[in-house]
Amino acid sequence: MELLILSTLLLIGSHVVPGLPGVRSSLVAALGRTAFLTAYSAVSLATLALLVRSYAAADMGAWLYVPPAEARVFTVVAMPVALFLLVGRLTTPARTADPAGIYRITAVPGSLGVLLWTLLHLASLGEARQVVVFAGMAAIALFSLARNWHAAGPARRRAGILPFAGILLGRERLEWGEIGWARPLLAIVLWAALLLLHPVVIGPDPLAYL
Known part of the structure; x- marks a missing residue:
């Protein structure tokens, strides 16, 4: 269950942190819009995959x-x-x-x-x-x-x-x-x-x- 909670928090963070106005604009300026969207999508998918695996492994x-x-x-x-x-x-x-x-x-x-x-x-x-x-x-x-x-x-x-x-x-x-x-x-x-x-x-x- 601990891994499931951690992966859930990571999933929340992967969506919330890059979506903050100041963070998003800074990342877009540093990486470029295309690279930012690519990295954002990759991190989101990775955290989602971790969530699915930890959910399956968690006890009922x-x-x-x-x-x-x-x-x-x-x-x-x-x-x-x-x-x-x-x-x-x-x-x-x-x-x-x-x-x-x-x-x-x-x-x-x-x-x-x-x-x-x-x-x-x-x-x-x-x-x-x-x-x-x-x-x-x-x-x-x-x-x-x-x-x-x-x-x-x-x-x-x-x-x-x-x-x-x-x-x-x-x-x-x-x-x-x-x-x-x-x-x-x-x-x-x-x-x-x-x-x-x-x-x-x-x-x-x-x-x-x-």
Whole structure:
């Protein structure tokens, strides 16, 4: 378990430290943007590989808490929301003068989607090694959310962080034509595929709790 905790901390550090404004600009100036991105990707992959190996080697360990069945059902039902935010982020240009599509719903769709994904897993899992890994991922996602929010311009911040907050407060408007039906349908397809592949690739069967 000690190696798993250490590798989780290394993974957090590999994402947080290079992402700090002063550190990032200094590294880019010293190495160049291409070399910095290459080194950043290599370190991130190396720490991720170490995390996977240390997770597999860690003992099952004690359960820190036992999630109720309702929490596991809620995780399965709510997961399409996280996937929709991620699909919207990956298929919508971020660097535009005015926010469009998913950026009218929330100013930080990608990091919010990852944060929601990790929190849903923490709500439905309770084994020590699982909590360590997903808590680390949640820390990375939270840092990314704060960084992206800080970097967002005033126009994008109108949407707020929580989905539909800016729309409900009248600061932003929903333009469904900018989102379309393809993105939510793709999120549903991904959700169904993950449910079917989860017991084959990862182990636990989420459908067992429905």
